[in-house]
Amino acid sequence: MGTIQRKEREKESRKESIIDAAQKVFFEKGLQLATMDEIAETAELAKGTLYLYYRSKEDLYLAVMMRGLILLRTMFEAVITRQLTTVRTMVEFMATFTGFFEQHRNYFRMFHFFNTPQFHKQVSEAMMAECDRCNHTLWTLVTGVLDRGKAEGTIRTDLSAIEIAVVLWTSSSSLMMRIDSQRELFRQKLTVDLDHTLRVSNILLLESVMTDAGRKELSANTI
Amino acid sequence: MGTIQRKEREKESRKESIIDAAQKVFFEKGLQLATMDEIAETAELAKGTLYLYYRSKEDLYLAVMMRGLILLRTMFEAVITRQLTTVRTMVEFMATFTGFFEQHRNYFRMFHFFNTPQFHKQVSEAMMAECDRCNHTLWTLVTGVLDRGKAEGTIRTDLSAIEIAVVLWTSSSSLMMRIDSQRELFRQKLTVDLDHTLRVSNILLLESVMTDAGRKELSANTI
DNA sequence: GCAGTGAATGACCGCCGGTCATTCTGCGTG
DNA sequence: CACGCAGAATGACCGGCGGTCATTCACTGC
Known part of the structure; x- marks a missing residue:
C-alpha cells in the first residue's frame, strides 16, 4: 500500500x-x-x-530565498568541476557571483533580508537551521579551494581561509547591493561607475590575499 | 511681534x-x-x-537615522581637525567608524534600512533628498583626504578617490553588520572571530589603495 | 471678551498576517 | 457498496497597525 x-x-x-x-x-x-x-x-x-x-510569511520568504542559495551553490560547484587552478577558480567564483547578481537579481535581492537586524526573531528555528546548513556548505566550497591555494603557495598562509572567504563575499555582495539600489544616484551625483568599482574592489581584494606567485598568475588572468 | x-x-x-x-x-x-x-x-x-x-513611519525612522549620520560626520570632522597625515587620517577614519559601530550600535543598525531594495519607495522625496545631502558631505570629507594623499604620493593615483571611499565604507560597514547579527554563529559554527576579520579586512584594503610610501607609513602606524 | 486661525486630538477606516471551527475528500473497513 | 473517519482544505473572522479627518482646543490679535 x-x-x-x-x-x-x-x-x-x-x-x-x-x-x-x-x-x-x-x-x-x-x-x-x-x-x-x-x-x-x-x-x-x-x-x-x-x-x-509554512509557519509565517517570513518562513515562506526564506524558503524562496533558499532556492537562490542552492542555485548559487550549484553554479559554484560547476566552477569546481572545471578543475582550474586555485587562482583561476577564485577569479571564476567572483565572476560567477557577479553573474548571479546580474542574471538572478530577484534572488540576490532576497539575500538582503538575511542581514536584517532582528531577522532571526521573525523566522522559525527549523527554517533558520536549514538555511544555516545551506550557507555552511557554500562557505566550505570556497574555503576548500583557498586551503588548496595555501598548500600550493598562491594564497597567503597568514590569513585563515574562512576569513578570506568572508571578506570577499561580504565586500562584493554589499557593493552589488549598492549597485542595485543606488547605481543611478552615484552616477549622477558623484559621477562614479559602481560596476567599475566592483571590478576594482574584487581585484584589489583578491590580490591582497595572495602571495606574489598568486598575484603573478592573477594578473595574467585578468587582462 | x-x-x-x-x-x-x-x-x-x-x-x-x-x-x-x-x-x-x-x-x-x-x-x-x-x-x-x-x-x-x-x-x-x-x-x-x-x-x-512626519509623513510616515519610515520618514520618522529616517529622521532618527539622520541624527546618527550627523553624529558620525561630526566624529569624522573631529579627526580632520587633528591635522594628521593622510595615512594616519585614513587609519583614524576606519577606527572612528568602528568606534561608532561599537558605541552607537543602535544608530548603526538603522543604516541598514538604507540598503533595503524598495527603500526609496517608502520614503518621501523631501526626506530622501535631505538624506542624500547629508550622505554627500560624508563622502566629500573622505575624498578630500584621499585627494590630498594622491597629491602627496601616499595614495594610488590610478584609483578614483570616490571609488576608494565607496570600497572602504561598503566593506567595513557590511562586515560590521554581519558582526552585529551573526558574530556568535560564526564563532561557534566556523570558529571565526569576525572582529579580527574586520581589522584584517580594513588593513588589507587600506594597503591595497596606497602606494609603497603610504604602505610604509601605514605599517609603522598599525603595529 | 470675542472671533478666527492653526494646532492637537482620537475615533475611525481599511488592510493584512494569522487562526480555527467547519467542510470536504478519499481511503480502509464491514 | 455504504459508511465512518482522519486529515487536508477552506474562508469567515480576529486583533493590531498605519494612516485619516471631522471635531475640539488654545492662543493671538483686535
Whole structure:
C-alpha cells in the first residue's frame, strides 16, 4: 500500500507549488508589499492552507530565498568541476557571483533580508537551521579551494581561509547591493561607475590575499 | 511681534521631541516591531499629531537615522581637525567608524534600512533628498583626504578617490553588520572571530589603495 | 471678551498576517 | 457498496497597525 509514500510526495509537490506562487509574488512586490492573500490566490489555494505548510510569511520568504542559495551553490560547484587552478577558480567564483547578481537579481535581492537586524526573531528555528546548513556548505566550497591555494603557495598562509572567504563575499555582495539600489544616484551625483568599482574592489581584494606567485598568475588572468 | 519666530521655534522643538520619542522606541524595537501608537504615547502626543510633522513611519525612522549620520560626520570632522597625515587620517577614519559601530550600535543598525531594495519607495522625496545631502558631505570629507594623499604620493593615483571611499565604507560597514547579527554563529559554527576579520579586512584594503610610501607609513602606524 | 486661525486630538477606516471551527475528500473497513 | 473517519482544505473572522479627518482646543490679535 504505497499510499503513505504517495501522500508524502503530494505534500512535497504542494510545498513546491506554494513556493512557486510565493516566488512570483515576492519577486514582483518584495517582502513588505507582498501579501499572503495574493500568494494564496496565485497558488490557487486558500490562505489558511499556506499556513499548513509554512509557519509565517517570513518562513515562506526564506524558503524562496533558499532556492537562490542552492542555485548559487550549484553554479559554484560547476566552477569546481572545471578543475582550474586555485587562482583561476577564485577569479571564476567572483565572476560567477557577479553573474548571479546580474542574471538572478530577484534572488540576490532576497539575500538582503538575511542581514536584517532582528531577522532571526521573525523566522522559525527549523527554517533558520536549514538555511544555516545551506550557507555552511557554500562557505566550505570556497574555503576548500583557498586551503588548496595555501598548500600550493598562491594564497597567503597568514590569513585563515574562512576569513578570506568572508571578506570577499561580504565586500562584493554589499557593493552589488549598492549597485542595485543606488547605481543611478552615484552616477549622477558623484559621477562614479559602481560596476567599475566592483571590478576594482574584487581585484584589489583578491590580490591582497595572495602571495606574489598568486598575484603573478592573477594578473595574467585578468587582462 | 516675535510671535511667528516663536511659533517656528516651537515647531522645531516639537519635531525634535517627536524624534526623541521615536528614537527611544526604534532603538528598542526596530522598524518593524515599533508602532506609531507607542511612539505617540512616548512623546505624550496623539498619534495624529505625529503625522502633522512626519509623513510616515519610515520618514520618522529616517529622521532618527539622520541624527546618527550627523553624529558620525561630526566624529569624522573631529579627526580632520587633528591635522594628521593622510595615512594616519585614513587609519583614524576606519577606527572612528568602528568606534561608532561599537558605541552607537543602535544608530548603526538603522543604516541598514538604507540598503533595503524598495527603500526609496517608502520614503518621501523631501526626506530622501535631505538624506542624500547629508550622505554627500560624508563622502566629500573622505575624498578630500584621499585627494590630498594622491597629491602627496601616499595614495594610488590610478584609483578614483570616490571609488576608494565607496570600497572602504561598503566593506567595513557590511562586515560590521554581519558582526552585529551573526558574530556568535560564526564563532561557534566556523570558529571565526569576525572582529579580527574586520581589522584584517580594513588593513588589507587600506594597503591595497596606497602606494609603497603610504604602505610604509601605514605599517609603522598599525603595529 | 470675542472671533478666527492653526494646532492637537482620537475615533475611525481599511488592510493584512494569522487562526480555527467547519467542510470536504478519499481511503480502509464491514 | 455504504459508511465512518482522519486529515487536508477552506474562508469567515480576529486583533493590531498605519494612516485619516471631522471635531475640539488654545492662543493671538483686535
